[in-house]
Amino acid sequence: MRLLASSFLLFFVSFDVFAQEPISFSSDELQEISQRYAGSSLNWPVVVNLADHDISNNTFTLSRAALLKLRSLTNTTLIYEDQQKRVNELISEGATVFAKNQLNDANQLFKEYLNQVRNGNLENVLTVSEQLKPSVDALERTLNQNRLVSVQAQLTAKGGDVDKRLGLLASWTEAFVGDLFEESHGVRTREESYATLAFTDGSNIIVNPNTTAIIRKSRIDKLDKSADAEITLVEGGLLSKLSAAGKERSKYVLNAGNSSTELNTQNFLAENNGGTDVKLSNYDGEAMVSANNVIVTIRKDEGTIIRGNDAPLPPVKLLPAPEFLSSKLDTIIYQNDFLLIFEGVENAVRYRVEYSSSYDFDESVTIREINNPRLLISNLALGTTFLRIQSIDELELKGPFTETLRVIRNEDTKAPPIFGDQFRKSIYFVRSNSVEISGVTEPDAVVTINAKPVKVSNSGTFTDNISMQSIDEIVIVTSTDGSQNTSRKELRVVQLTEDYLFNVKLGGVDIKDEISASNTEKTITGRAFPEMEVELKNGETVKTVKTDSQGRWGVTMNVQQGKLSITFKANQTGIETLTKSYTVK
Secondary structure, eight states, X not given: OHHHHXXXXXXXXXXXXXXXXXXXXXXXXXXXXXXXXXXXXXXXXXXXXXXXXXXXXXXXXXXXXXXXXXXXXXXHHHHHHHHHHHHXXXXXXTHHHHSHHHHHHHHHHHHHHHHHHXXXXXXXXXXXXXXXXXXXXXXXXXXXXHHXXXXXXXXXXXXXXXXXXXXXXXXXXXXXXTOEEOTXXXXXXXXXXXXXXXXXXXXXXXXXXXXXXXXXXXEEETTTTEEEEEEEEEEEEEEXXXXXXXXXXXXXXXXXXXXXXXXXOSOEEEEEOSSSOEEEEEOXXXXXXXXXXXXXXXXXXXXXXXXXXXXXXXXXEOOOOOEESSSOSEEEESSSXXXXXXXXXXXXSEEEEEEESSTTSOSSXXXXXXXXXXXXXXXXXXXXXXXXXXXXXXXXXXXXXXXXXXXXXXXXXXXXXXXXXXXXXXXEEESSSEEEEEEEOOTTOEEEETTEEEOOOTTSEEEEEEEOSSSEEEEEEEEEOTTOOEEEEEEEEEEOOHHHHTOOEETTEEOOSEEOOEEEXXXXXXXXXXXXXXXXXXXXXXXXXXXXXXXXXXXXXXXXXXXXXXXXXXXXXXXXXXXXXXXXX
């Protein structure tokens, strides 16, 4: 379209040039003439340089020869604009990063071109314009070469014997963690061994036992970090774990048997047991499966089978994951063995149990297939073991995994802690004859309060109400773990009552409701509990005293006619004060 427009523009310019005699125009018409005969109003310096200038009338005249020269400038202007547009597009594609020098060269030519236009030097303008397209072509080539590059996948984890082959005709040799794999390289696992290949966008391919796979393509776009990878499963199983970036931006293709699958999923399993049948299971997003010119889309928790050269079967709903009997996803044991029991799944023919020392199941993985929802796992190592289960249907398709269960084997002598606000002080005050004892310990611990077992929640919290037999009692709380390590807390609970607190003496005599005034100092004494404060107020006189370790207190003061009030305050948030007034006559 741009070429067509250029041709029409050149046609009309040519027509004007040959159809007209030399033209004259005023300085006010300079930009209009430049646009019409030179291709752009910005080319006016060249027009001025080619025109004859009548200074007395301030007019310009372009001869027929000058008009012919301006025709070439019109074509050159179109070249300049086209190449400038290309450069802007290449900048948006990353030229400033991946072809910086070539971009500087092109920009320098554009700058030189404009300088020559401003100088009105047509010959130099034409010379520079001839260099514009070759320079931009070189810029585009360099950008593509530097932005799209072959990259290496890395062996980040392995278990057992893993082999590598650095080329289709190379021999198999031992692979080590840290080895890099390029296009046409292969990886092979043995029985009870596995490997993990990591790609630059954060995606991983887990190579199952007895598997051979070939990397057909592994490239990355440096601008947006998107990957373009193609992997062929010769036999065995591959579990692809695409990163979020890999799922959104990258292209991953997995070939197995007669099928080719484009992945738009973060969790996909392909299996080929060495025959012609291929089993594909998808656990997230969707995957486009192509075989025998038929394309099938399998969505989350769906699978399909390709038998020989046949088309893929219609998508099959995968069996759900089994459910653990307990809602807790962690359990603590203190012996070598762990009995796994879970809810069976209808129509499941088998179950696949995986357990590992790694949360990502990329280290020390053990795989067991069982017919019943029960498995005794022996000789667990100290520390944490991660465990997950899949259901297998009659087509041998594996359903999604359960959530990961943590089995923590302990063998320590440290007793479980007991925490709680009530245990931070030596005395806990109450106003009624019952108290709620609450705290936090280990979730699997056994808690007793005054020798009575108390339920512990999944988060380790416990609570129970205790009826008090006296106003001053000791409550004993214990927490015992599976190794019989026990921690113990003693909590003194005190009930504040008026009968006990207001047993006050004045000069050694019990105070009644009325007191005789005295001009001489008298000693007022009483007994409460430790960690309390007593305030006495008589007229304008206020006395405050703290109780001692036995709860005793005493104040010496003149007792004047009026009212004497005594207030007891406990050093505890939320407990009310107790006050009593006496009449002084």
